[in-house]
Amino acid sequence: MTSTLSPPRAGVEANARPYLHGPETDALTAVLLSGQYTHGPETEAFETELAAFLGVPDVVCVATGTAALHLGLLAAGVGPGHEVIVPSLTFAASVQAIRATGATPRFVDIDPATLCIRDDHIRAALTPATKAVMPVLYGGRAVPLPGIRAELDRRDVAVVEDAAHAFGSRQDGVRVGAAGALTCFSFDPIKNITCGDGGAVIPRTPAEADQLRTLRLLGITATPSDRATVTTYIVEGPGFRTHLSALNAAVGRVQLAHFAEIAKRRIGLWHAYNDALAGVGGVTVVDVDILNTVPFHFVVQIPDRDRVFHRLRAAGIGVGAPYPPNHLQPAFTPWRTPLPATEQAAARILSLPFHPALTPGDVQHVTDLLDQALTDARPRADG
Numbered sequence: 001m002t003s004t005l006s007p008p009r010a011g012v013e014a015n016a017r018p019y020l021h022g023p024e025t026d027a028l029t030a031v032l033l034s035g036q037y038t039h040g041p042e043t044e045a046f047e048t049e050l051a052a053f054l055g056v057p058d059v060v061c062v063a064t065g066t067a068a069l070h071l072g073l074l075a076a077g078v079g080p081g082h083e084v085i086v087p088s089l090t091f092a093a094s095v096q097a098i099r100a101t102g103a104t105p106r107f108v109d110i111d112p113a114t115l116c117i118r119d120d121h122i123r124a125a126l127t128p129a130t131k132a133v134m135p136v137l138y139g140g141r142a143v144p145l146p147g148i149r150a151e152l153d154r155r156d157v158a159v160v161e162d163a164a165h166a167f168g169s170r171q172d173g174v175r176v177g178a179a180g181a182l183t184c185f186s187f188d189p190i191k192n193i194t195c196g197d198g199g200a201v202i203p204r205t206p207a208e209a210d211q212l213r214t215l216r217l218l219g220i221t222a223t224p225s226d227r228a229t230v231t232t233y234i235v236e237g238p239g240f241r242t243h244l245s246a247l248n249a250a251v252g253r254v255q256l257a258h259f260a261e262i263a264k265r266r267i268g269l270w271h272a273y274n275d276a277l278a279g280v281g282g283v284t285v286v287d288v289d290i291l292n293t294v295p296f297h298f299v300v301q302i303p304d305r306d307r308v309f310h311r312l313r314a315a316g317i318g319v320g321a322p323y324p325p326n327h328l329q330p331a332f333t334p335w336r337t338p339l340p341a342t343e344q345a346a347a348r349i350l351s352l353p354f355h356p357a358l359t360p361g362d363v364q365h366v367t368d369l370l371d372q373a374l375t376d377a378r379p380r381a382d383g
Contacts (some may be wrong), residue, residue: 011362013323015318016190019265019356027250034185034246037226041219042246046253050200053256054177060201060212061244061252065164065186068199069097071130071242072182075201076158076206078103078169079346081290082131084160087117088342090136094162095326097193103131109328109339113287114138115299115349119147126151133156139288140192140296142171144179158182165296168263177202180267187252190256190293190355192266193259194251198244202278215330216242270295272360273352282374297322301348302370304377309350311373317366320351 031042043061051058062068078084080102086094088107098105108121115138122133122145133152135143145152145159152159163169164186166176177183185191187198203209213377214221219239227233245251255262270290277283277300286299297320304306312319323348327336352366 001163005029009360012366013209013318014355015320015351015353016355017355018194019262021254021261024251025078028247029255031246031250031280038244038245039243040246041225043244046244046249046256047200047293049256050250053259054175054202056202058203058206058209059270060203060209061198061247061249062199062201062212062216063242063244064197065188065191065199066093066097067216067240067242068186068201069094069134069160069162070100071212071240072160072184072201073097073101073134073304074215075105075203075211076132076160076182078131078158078160081129082183083129084132085117085122085125086128086162087121087138088325088339089138089323089346090162090179090326091117091164091323091325092329092331092365093164094136095332096136097187101216105326105335106130107332107335107337107339110138112341112345112346114141115286115345116141119145122148123151123357124234126155126157126321130155130157132160134160134162136162137164137166137169137176139286139290140166140169140293142166142169142176142179142292144171160184160300164188164191165291168259170292170295172355178206182208187248187255190263192296193252193255194246195248196246198252200244215239227253227310234306243329243333262356264294266354267293269354269358270298272363273298273354273367276371278362278372278375280367282378283370291322299349299351300370302350303348303372305348305350307377308370308373312369315369315373317369318353321346321349322351334349341378361363 039087047059078101082103083106084098085106092165095105108125161181163183169176171179183202185200187195219235219237219238222233284301
C-alpha cells in the first residue's frame, strides 16, 4: 500500500526565491527621485564596490548574466568559425551566448561527482578551431583546470567562466573572478546576490575593460555622462544595449553590503541538508567543495528521479532538475555527441528547495518527504 505524503508546508514550495534585506526599497526610491535611471554614477559605484569585494582591478556590469557571457566571449575574440568547449549540463544561456557570437559549441562530458568539466575532457575536445573554453561553475564550485591552463595559454585559448552560480566562492585562496579568467556573473532574482536582474564581467586587462564598456553601450566610446557635455560622439564598432540600469545597481549595492549574511545562511543551509540526508539511502550529494563555496543550490542524485520529482511536487515541495542536457536539445542538434556521464546524471539529479529564508525545520521536512518518496518508489517483494 502506498503511503500518503504529508500536507504542504509554507516556505518549501519554491525551489529558489529572492532574499531581500529591507534597504533595497529605500535605495530604489532614491534612484527614482534622482531621475537618473539608466547607466550612471549608481552603476559605476556598484562596479567599484564589486571590484573591491572580489579583489580585482575592474568590473564591467551588464544587464543580465547571459549578456555577460556574450560580451565576455566577444572580448575573448570569439566569432564565426570558432568553437567553444562547454559542458552540456548547464542552463541554455551558456550555449545561446556562444551561438550569439557566431561560434559553435563543442559539448563535453562532466565529472559525475561534481557535475563540472575536467582537464581531460577539455584536452580531448581541443581542435584547431577552439577559441575558448567555458567552464560552468555548477552549484558554485570553482573549476580551476590546473592541468591544462598552460596548454590553453600556449594555444591562445581563452577561459571564459560561467560563474553564474559562484559569486562569493573561492579558488586557490582568492575569490572566483580574481584568478585570471574572463569571469561572468549573474545577478538575477535567485542568485547569491540579486539586482532584480543583472550581470558582470571581470576583464583581464584595462583594454578588455574598455572594449566591454563600448560593447555594452552600442559601440559608443563616450559614457552617458560624457555625452551630456558634448555635441557629438563616436560609434567605434558593433555594440549592444546591455548596460546595467541605476535601478538594478541600487538593489545590487544593498545586496553586496549584506553578502556576509547571505553567504552564512547559504553555507549553513547546505550543511543542514547534508547532515539531514546522512541516513537516507539511495541519495548521493553533489560535491560542491563546500569549504570554498558559497552554494547556489543543493543537488542530489537519486534513483527513479522522475517519479520522486512528481511525488514531491504533488506534496508542495519545490524540487527541480537542473538541467536538461543541451546536446540533446533540438536547437543544438548539429553539435550532438554521446556524453554518457552527462546523460546518466541528468536522469538522476534533483535540486531541493534552497533559499536563505528556509529554516532548519524546513530542511528536515523536505528531507523526511524525500526519504518517504524514495521508500515508496522502491520495488517491493511479493508476500
